[in-house]
Amino acid sequence: MESAIERIDHRPACATFPAMTVRTRFAPSPTGFLHIGGARTALYNWLYARRHGGSFLLRVEDTDAERSTAESMRVILDGLRWLGLDWDEGPGAGGPHVPYFQSERREIYDRYLAKLDAAGLVYEDEGAIRFRVPDKILTVSDLVCGEVSTNLKEAGSRRYDAELKREVEANPDLVIRRPNGGYIFHFVNVVDDLEMGITHVIRGEDHLSNTPKHLALFGALGATPPRFAHIPLNLNPSGTKMSKRDQGALIHEYQEGGFLPSGVANYMALLGWSAKDDQEIFSMAELVERFDLSGVNSSNSKFDYGKCRWVNGEHLKRLAPAELAGQAAPFLAKAGIDPADPRVPEALGLARERVQTLAELPGIIGTIFADAATYDEAAVAKVKERADLPQTITALETAFAATDEWTAEGIKAAVQSAAEGLGSKMGALMLPCRVATTGSASGADLAPMLALLGKEAVLRRLREFVGQIS
């Protein structure tokens, strides 16, 4: 029998490093919103750490004072918390490597720069500090992409000038500190990963080409670099980079749009990772259990909002009733429905199977809590085509008025008897009844809806409807 262990793989199994405690990090730059790409990177890092019993840290890369804002920081942290991606070290959590804001870690960078200086590896250039890149081939052993080799001295000696549209001579040595003293991403990123003992750097594939620079810096500092895993990018449906404008690009919009954190995380996990079997719906706990870098594929994916909604709908169906009520409350309140109304639990039970987001819930059950029905023009026009509409409504009204047991069963029986009186079938009465009482041609199971609506309200609406059509 073939054993998986015998397979040759450049991706090490976790058992290869029994003694190593995994430490991953998410290092956002607070210059905008929490983007789906960043959130997915955070998710993969979080899952990998949780899967392997390690630590997940949050480090804020705010070295660009011009662009970093407190508001952006708040939005990003809120987004991560909403998704349930808790961090063991970082803002609000503290940790052995405080501060976790790069803007507050100057002394540390100064110290590392001094090391490079002592080794003669940096020099000043018009006020900036440059790091001498080595003239040798550097090879990244990427956990997803395999081996990638580059010689920075060669590759960096030419630069593409976008305006001239051709290559020009360039200094291959990396600027690591600005003339104003501010440090540059590549340097602080490496220093902090080293200082904070990061073992696995999981990041977007857009950083693959930067990695040799980081390898050079780790080498110059005499350090062993972490393992790298570059994950494929998520593109928009047109196949280009996702922008804030694209539907589904910003995490806070999911929250506002009635998505569940677990649903969004599930869909993000699926874009670029597969459990290798047919399972597609995973709880957070299952993701932690199943996620691994070996299941990450290497090609970019296009974001499919429709499938994201479907995944969310599946999570909605699996929610316990009490939990659904809790999650739905803000969306009900926003639509003017009191979440504490005793009819809410049953109403949610009628609506839950037919929505994909919490935000769609009021649209299905709102009529139960409204003073009057809001009539949909197309629906009314559809039933008005029937010549016997007035008689039908009258028959329904009479049958309902005579019903003492105002339950779904009693209501069905009343419709049945009205149908018999008219010499037609119950099915033929359902649509007029639905439109007259709820205003819409579609919606949840009608009889239980009417039971919740109440006898008086139903009779009133039937009378109002007669006024509408005459």
Add this chain to the structure above:
RNA sequence: GACCCGUUCGUCUAAGGGUUAGGACACCGCCCUUUCACGGCGGUAAUACGGGUUCGAAUCCCGUACGGGUCGCCA
């Protein structure tokens, strides 16, 4: 432009030399339902192209095309 990475149904993906190339979303049809849905069943639909290697290639190699990324005193 140079360098790097990639390419299986429209989309997300499975298949690690031998499968009628599997699943999911979307779409279409049928069934169920005296309403609306859910659900169930079925269907359309893919290995970018060209060369190798091999008895045999989606799978390994080379080339081409296409897509993405990088080439900042942004991260």
